[in-house]
Amino acid sequence: MASGVKPRVKVPKSAAAGEAVTIKTLISHKMESGQRKDKEGNLIPRSIINRFTCEFNGETVVDVAMEPAISTNPYFEFEAVVPEAGEFVFTWYDDDGSVYDTKKNIAIG
């Protein structure tokens, strides 16, 4: 599913050096579990995002392996350390091979 996928990420604009910041991410995706049936009783094939990663200046913060039990519009909240100014890179990997990414800068101060 490549249509209507929109990542949204909330990162503070700035932080003190070495401070822990809370990051919230959401991506719109239907996360079809492969368990549901359509009106004719046929299984709707699975179509989910199976992996989510967050990196800060090339260093991994979290790497999540996702399975069909993750809700529609997968949401994650976690904490990262910010030792210096830099860039967070968020990447989502879809079952169909699509990769969605977004970047956020954070300043020190």
Next chain:
Amino acid sequence: MEFSRRETLAMGLGAAMVTVLPFRANAAADDRIAAFTGGADIAEGGVTLTAPEIAENGNTVPVSVAAEGASAILVLATGNPEPGVATFNFGPGAAQQSASTRIRLAGTQDVVAVAKLADGSFAKASATVKVTIGGCGG
């Protein structure tokens, strides 16, 4: 209404299936835990799993896991058709080994979190969630 020998046998078999099924669901979850830990012993405690006691809608149940110093946390829903939910791997950029997300639960069941701690040992926590409306479709 009279039952033939064949019908009686079939009914007995059906009843046996119904009683065996819950164990099979748990076996799948146990297999996932064994694959994650490599068969190592699992201690209770050392990992926190926060989930609501009652979830009105099984489609989005907020859960959070935390385990200090853990390198990975596996989350399982033992009563789902497929027990796996997610595996969180924490890198050096993580301030705390904690994360929150929203999951689907097919019905009232136990949610289990297994963490791989810094010293290589494993810890486990579980929480029972009552689900009013299941989240896996018909």
